[in-house]
Amino acid sequence: MLKTILLLDGSSTMNATVDYLPTRLLALKPQLQQYIRTYLDLSPLSQLGTVVMRDTCAHVLTPLTNSATQLTEALELRYFLPGGSGAMSLESGLRTAFSQLVELRKKKALSGGGSGGGALQIVLFTASVSLVDGGDVRSIVEILRRSRIRVDVVHLVGAVFALQQLAEQTGGQHFCPINYEHLRQIVSKLPYEVSSSSDVDRKNISGDHKKKRPRDDNSELENEDHLVPIGFPQLAEALEHQGKKSYLLCPRCKLPLQSIPCVCPLCSLLVTSLPFIHMSYIWRNRLVPPVIYGNKLTATTASDEHEHSIEAQPVEVPAPAGRLIKCSLCDIDLLADGEGGAARRHLSYSRCSACKQPRCDDCSEIVSSCLGLCPSCIS
Numbered sequence: 001m002l003k004t005i006l007l008l009d010g011s012s013t014m015n016a017t018v019d020y021l022p023t024r025l026l027a028l029k030p031q032l033q034q035y036i037r038t039y040l041d042l043s044p045l046s047q048l049g050t051v052v053m054r055d056t057c058a059h060v061l062t063p064l065t066n067s068a069t070q071l072t073e074a075l076e077l078r079y080f081l082p083g084g085s086g087a088m089s090l091e092s093g094l095r096t097a098f099s100q101l102v103e104l105r106k107k108k109a110l111s112g113g114g115s116g117g118g119a120l121q122i123v124l125f126t127a128s129v130s131l132v133d134g135g136d137v138r139s140i141v142e143i144l145r146r147s148r149i150r151v152d153v154v155h156l157v158g159a160v161f162a163l164q165q166l167a168e169q170t171g172g173q174h175f176c177p178i179n180y181e182h183l184r185q186i187v188s189k190l191p192y193e194v195s196s197s198s199d200v201d202r203k204n205i206s207g208d209h210k211k212k213r214p215r216d217d218n219s220e221l222e223n224e225d226h227l228v229p230i231g232f233p234q235l236a237e238a239l240e241h242q243g244k245k246s247y248l249l250c251p252r253c254k255l256p257l258q259s260i261p262c263v264c265p266l267c268s269l270l271v272t273s274l275p276f277i278h279m280s281y282i283w284r285n286r287l288v289p290p291v292i293y294g295n296k297l298t299a300t301t302a303s304d305e306h307e308h309s310i311e312a313q314p315v316e317v318p319a320p321a322g323r324l325i326k327c328s329l330c331d332i333d334l335l336a337d338g339e340g341g342a343a344r345r346h347l348s349y350s351r352c353s354a355c356k357q358p359r360c361d362d363c364s365e366i367v368s369s370c371l372g373l374c375p376s377c378i379s
Helices: 024-042 068-080 090-101 137-146 161-169 180-207 274-283 361-371
Strands: 002-009 047-054 057-065 119-126 150-155 234-239 244-249 296-299 308-311 333-337 343-345 349-351 358-360
Touching: 002 024, 002 057, 002 090, 024 047, 024 068, 024 119, 024 180, 047 068, 047 090, 057 068, 057 090, 090 119, 090 137, 090 161, 119 161, 137 161, 150 161, 150 180, 349 361, 358 361
Parallel strands: 002 047, 002 119, 119 150
Antiparallel strands: 047 057, 234 244, 296 308, 333 343, 349 358
16 A cells, blocks of 8 residues: 655645745645545555645645645635745644654564555655754654655755755655746656555565565664455434435444545554555556466556566467357357368457467457456455
């Protein structure tokens, strides 16, 4: 699972009008809204929170949540509407964001991917060129590095050495947009950077799960994977004067829920449904089983950008005697009986690696590009 904190600069420098119109703060508004929508669409089970730094303090606008509506409303009422004031304290902002990402009461949560084998990240948007910190900011940067929390920095004005070092030491990137269009391009790519970095880490873990990952000499914490408890909501009906109204219940504590996916406010159980699990863990990564073709083995991936094919030996697809082979989805003839009872191939086709059901190339293309799951076995 991905967990990301948007760390926002709420100082008076965001009210400037010299480079972004009408102000730097309002120029950032549509970009943050687009980032929230894209981030949660890429992985619905991922959690996103917001922290604002103003008046040398850090305030939590929204804790980690899956609701885009809650995030956008909190930003509108408590960030864009009041405007910027005071100075920015980077140390206070990073410590507050760190406390939102990990459970400080549990030592295991401080290890890399301590949120259940996921990725922890902070995305900092700022325009300040000076920092007002009560302590040494390098101490919290070292904690972030040891905890393997990546920090990406988007600085609207220019490069600042302290922010460059923050991004480099935590494995993140430092961006300095030169105009509004460049800012839009940078923010549009940030959610994909978060998703791809998590996929690479997940691939490294799954590919060598029997070996212990090397331990950092400067780290006192071990990196371990943990299972994430997930529940499926129960449908209930409530009697009203005008009719019946259906609502969802948490399967553990029976608390009514407004929407899914969400974290139950009472028992902290992640409540979701199968499509959201599919989109988060299968559709956006390389966990889909490979599809066996007649002359090649094609690995089905999260997107067309990662799709690749590996040439292999031709695979003989046996045809049952005295029986036609049809596509399991569109029912088109794939093999027919030829002269002398020999099977004669009509169309090229493939088989699901799980249920072995045949399907034509057109249906296979639809499954790989749109569905991501085999409709025959839901695998």
